Amino acid sequence: xxxxxxxxxxxxxxxxxxxxxxxxxxxxxxxxxxxxxxxxxxxxxxxxxxxxxxxxxxxxxxxxxxxxxxxxxxxxxxxxxxxxxxxxxxxxxxxxxxxxxxxxxxxxxxxxxxxxxxxxxxxxxxxxxxx
Numbered sequence: 739x740x741x742x743x744x745x746x747x748x749x750x751x752x753x754x755x756x757x758x759x760x761x762x763x764x765x766x767x768x769x770x771x772x773x774x775x776x777x778x779x780x781x782x783x784x785x786x787x788x789x790x791x792x793x794x795x796x797x798x799x800x801x802x803x804x805x806x807x808x809x810x811x812x813x814x815x816x817x818x819x820x821x822x823x824x825x826x827x828x829x830x831x832x833x834x835x836x837x838x839x840x841x842x843x844x845x846x847x848x849x850x851x852x853x854x855x856x857x858x859x860x861x862x863x864x865x866x867x868x869x
Contacts, residue, residue, distance in 0.1 A: 740764035740858065742834050747863030750824055756865060758819040760834030765858075771837040771844075772810065772817040773797075773851055776830035776865075783833075785851025787819060788843035797843045797851055802828075824867045831862040 746758040760772060773788035787808040788797040796808055807820040817834060835856035837844060844855040 742836060742858060742860035744832060744834050744860045744863040747832060747865045749866045749868065751868050752824060752826055754824050754867070755820070755822045756824065758821065758832055758834075758863060758865075760817040760819075760860060762815045762817070762836070765836070769839070769841075770858075771840050771842060773835050773837060773843060773856055774808065774817075774819050775833045775835060775851070775853055775856075776828075777833070778830040781830075783853055784830075785853060788837075788845075788851050789817060790840075790842040792841055795842050797845055799851065821865070824865075826867050826869050829865060829867045832865050833860055833862045835859045 741763055743761045750756055771788055771790050773785060775783050775785050777783040786799045786802045787806055789808045789810050805823045810817045836858040837856045846852050
């Protein structure tokens with residue numbers, strides 16, 4: 739079965755850290771870029787990070803740059819999002835997603851990671867940051 743499964747969410751105090759994991763299965767892992775998105779209640783989904791299939795390119799939104807780090811382990815078919823210095827505004831449902839037929843993350847001319855380019859999505863994991 740082709741799928742992505744996120745884990746690692748939870749409740750953390752502001753300033754703390756969490757590491758999210760995205761397990762991929764059912765497809766050739768090296769042929770996809772993997773992105774992380776998040777969506778808070780009442781807000782649009784936001785693309786926050788992405789890693790290319792050859793691990794020579796990453797993307798971070800301005801909102802997480804310097805605090806979050808994306809990485810991948812091709813041998814384990816896993817992608818991770820290390821989140822440090824968490825803020826209350828980081829509270830959201832977090833999703834990983836796969837962009838097919840590309841070796842690099844697609845970024846819009848405005849410099850954003852757009853969900854329209856991603857075809858396969860996980861079910862999400864909740865991150866709650868208390869003040």
